[in-house]
Amino acid sequence: MQIDQLYNIYKAFPKVTTDTRNIAADSIFFALKGANFNGNAFAEQALAAGARYVVIDEPLYDKGDDYIIVKDVLSTLQDLAKYHRSQLNIPVIGITGTNGKTTTKELLYAVLSQKYNTFSTQGNLNNHIGVPLSLLSIDSRHEVAIIEMGANHVGEIALLSDIARPTHGIITNVGKAHLEGFGSFEGVKKAKGELYDFLQESGGILFLQSDNTELLEMVNTRTFNKIVRYGFSGQNDVIGKLLHANPYLSISWKMKDTTPIYEVSTSLTGSYNSENILAAIAVGLHFDVSPISINMGVEGYVPKNNRSQITKTTKNTVIADFYNANASSMSAALDNMKVLEADRKVVILGDMFEMGDDTYAEHQKIITQAKSLRVDRLIFVGEAFYAQKEPEGEYYQTTEEAKAAVSTIAESFILLKASRGMAFEKLLELL
Structure with a gap:
């Protein structure tokens, strides 16, 4: 057929x-x-x-x-999605990146939905199967679409871009994740940069966190139809400033060469999320969403699925951030713990998966960084952490083995961070 x-x-x-x-x-x-x-x-x-x-x-x-x-059923599914995409005359925003792409997608949806009938990728449907299924869920009612694209091998973003054909794109950042598949950090940049390649060839519009030196280097080797820049320094089109991050984020923002300064409070934690908020603001402004509506969208967004999610239990306050983890997101989460004010702080970290040959080196860096924090308890869980066991801190090979120690924690502010495969929801139940 x-x-x-x-x-x-x-x-x-x-x-x-x-x-x-x-x-x-x-x-x-x-x-x-x-x-x-x-x-x-x-x-x-x-x-x-x-x-x-x-x-x-x-x-x-x-x-x-x-x-x-x-x-072949898979290629037929992809071809059908690509054909359907060719019949759609709406903006399609492609999002990829090492960290923050799902949060950014959800923030974009919250902002654009203030003005448009917006479609966005549901759940984790961001791979060679999920992206076609997402595209085939778009119908004539939708006025704009946000498509999240994930990858763990070079060539995957190129394939997904060819199917989704984004008119606009964002790479949130590039970091050390899925090194087993990408081979190296340079492999990560090459793979994520495939979205830039597509936008360059198609004449698409790029939203760029231009204070990120890695992204800036990647952009400077290519030519784009238009770049909308956001960040924290004065050369950006949208300029932000972190006001508060203890524990919830508040930022101020303004447009370049204009005087109004807007402030927005959020339900997000982690200073690293401030640039994801700025991305949503930049996209909203580009699509003529008013500043007031943009702030309403950002303020109304509540994180879920254990991504930078503050959970208050009967005993503790927990940053549940164990949907996924890699070297850069783990480091950012630890940096965030420095600015949080609490009488008692506890850090519980689980193994980072798919790190390939860099597994032990990257876990050692995290141990070193975690030890520099002033916290009341420091708990490491997983084979990779346990293999580098040190006198400082508590080490457990498995999540099951850590349960007894974790169950004794009370009246503390806790970071719970690990790769999804560590099943840290079992620990959250005890906190």
Whole structure:
């Protein structure tokens, strides 16, 4: 079947799914394959659950007119999303970066939604499957779309950019993450820079944190149609200043060469989030959202999913920040603990995953930085931290082993930071 024929079916039944556990009535099921599953084998089950059509790539499973056979289901899903994108005449903002891309996406949504019917990536649908599914969720009601793009290998952002074809783009920052896949920090910059490459070739508009030297170097090797600069120094188009970060962020901001100064208070913690707020302000201004509406959007945003999220338990106040972790985000979280005022501070850190050959060196740097803080307890959890056990601090090989020690903490301000695989929600339950 040709992609335009499939697109006509999609227009009639514009709900797409890849999981038989959440089949919507009259949807199209794409039978994807994985290392441990073959979606083709679930096609009949998808139809029984309410799907109108199933897309398969193994003729063995074909059982009638509601089966659509293609050469490869994944590439067909991507091609359909790309075709759908070509029919949309709306701005599409692509976001990638080592840290802060999800928070930035959500802040952008909060701001742009003040004026426009806005679509944004839901959850973590930011990879070679998630981005096509996100695009296929955009309909004629939407006036602007925000597409988050994640990657752990060189070439992935180029693929996602080719599918989503962003008209505008942001790289929040570049840091040491997924080094196992990228190979090195230079590999990270090359991979994230693929969004810049696309915007350069397509004539797109770039939003740049121009106080970030790494991003500035990456931009200076390319030519863009337009750059909107945001940051904390005077050369930016949107200039911010951190007013308060103890524990919630407040910033002031203004437009270059204008006199009004605006202040906004947030439900975010971590001074590192101030640049994510400025990104949302810069995007809002570019799309003619009023300063008052921009501040309303930022102030109304409440973080969730354990990303820089302050949680008050019966015993403690916890910065729950364990959706993910890498060397740069871990360091920023520790820096933030310096400015927080509390009678008792506790830092609980878990292993950072996918660091490759740099695993032990990067964990050692974090141990050194953490030891320089003035905190009441310092707890390290995970194999990589435990392998470099030092006299100062408490070390546990697993999250389970750390439970007993953590359960005794009370009346403290706690940083809980780790990669998702450490399952630190088990510790949060005890705090």
